[in-house]
Amino acid sequence: MVSKKISEMMGQFSPVNKKIASCVLRNYPEMGFISIESLSSMAGVSKASIVRFSRAIGFSGFNELKKRIQSDLKKKLQPYEKIAATDLDKKTVDTQLQELARNEIDNLRKTLSSIGEDELLKWVRAIGKARNIYFAGFGATRYIVSLMQYTFSVLQRKPTWLLDGSISDFSYKIKLMEKSDILILMTFPPYSKEIEYIVRFARERNIEVFLITDSVECPVYSQARSIIVCENNSLLFGNSFVGPIALIEVIGNFLILGEKELGIKEMKTLWEVEEKGYSLIDSQFEK
Numbered sequence: 001m002v003s004k005k006i007s008e009m010m011g012q013f014s015p016v017n018k019k020i021a022s023c024v025l026r027n028y029p030e031m032g033f034i035s036i037e038s039l040s041s042m043a044g045v046s047k048a049s050i051v052r053f054s055r056a057i058g059f060s061g062f063n064e065l066k067k068r069i070q071s072d073l074k075k076k077l078q079p080y081e082k083i084a085a086t087d088l089d090k091k092t093v094d095t096q097l098q099e100l101a102r103n104e105i106d107n108l109r110k111t112l113s114s115i116g117e118d119e120l121l122k123w124v125r126a127i128g129k130a131r132n133i134y135f136a137g138f139g140a141t142r143y144i145v146s147l148m149q150y151t152f153s154v155l156q157r158k159p160t161w162l163l164d165g166s167i168s169d170f171s172y173k174i175k176l177m178e179k180s181d182i183l184i185l186m187t188f189p190p191y192s193k194e195i196e197y198i199v200r201f202a203r204e205r206n207i208e209v210f211l212i213t214d215s216v217e218c219p220v221y222s223q224a225r226s227i228i229v230c231e232n233n234s235l236l237f238g239n240s241f242v243g244p245i246a247l248i249e250v251i252g253n254f255l256i257l258g259e260k261e262l263g264i265k266e267m268k269t270l271w272e273v274e275e276k277g278y279s280l281i282d283s284q285f286e287k
Helices: 002-012 015-026 036-043 045-054 062-074 078-085 094-113 117-129 140-155 167-174 192-203 242-258 261-287
Strands: 133-136 159-163 184-187 208-213 226-229
Touching: 002 015, 002 062, 036 045, 045 062, 062 117, 062 242, 078 117, 094 242, 117 133, 117 184, 117 192, 117 208, 117 226, 133 192, 140 184, 140 242, 140 261, 159 167, 167 192, 184 192, 192 208, 242 261
Parallel strands: 133 159, 133 184, 184 208, 208 226
Antiparallel strands: none
16 A cells, blocks of 8 residues: 555655655545645645655656555455454543544545535536436445435426436336436445446436546546545445535535525425425324
8 A cells, every 4th residue: 555655665755755745644545636736735845846755656646646545545444344443342432422523524524625616516507407317326325316316306397317226127217318318426335337337328328427436446437527526434334425415415505506596496396295295184184
């Protein structure tokens, strides 16, 4: 791993390289996704110094270093290995809560800081223009994608489709895909093969793909028009979904801000529909 290599070489570094190395090790998970400008600011050194540091540890430049770190991050422990290795069970409940909260706050901070204005607006505009919106997620991720579908459906007057289960479960839905639709995917390790099939199917029909994932290691990363990277580190589980849920909230709020009158109208209509339903149920019980 890059972190191990840097630690082993620390005694050989110049003062500037030691400064960069310390910054990289302190913020290791973040290093796979930040720009050279951001690292320059964090470490208090020039961009040229970062390039020289990258070469000193065996890479052609900062981009190659980033890719290697991203690859390292994919080699996370399996959940059962995390449980076996943790010493949280030996700590007080208060300490356990503090460490778990610190981890999730870190996931939230890194996820929200990774959302660029251009990418966010790209998503909001595409969702607004789309004829149909297809959402895809598998395994545990399907429940988070289902929340996203509900949130966007409440705010939009257009059909939405949830793609999950086996190919037989969603084939009758994707056969209706047209160029004016968009596909929104969410996938985290272990990445599902169904996602790869859906993306290939959509791209054959010139449908724009919007992706939420954790790394460039995602097999469909290069095939998406827009990608938002979410931090998903969990102390004991496979993936944390705090970041993705926060992202859904952010996009939902920007959909409202972008078309405020539509948001008011759709939310009011939803409230009226629900009120009529509950009134009918109440009247049945009163008989």
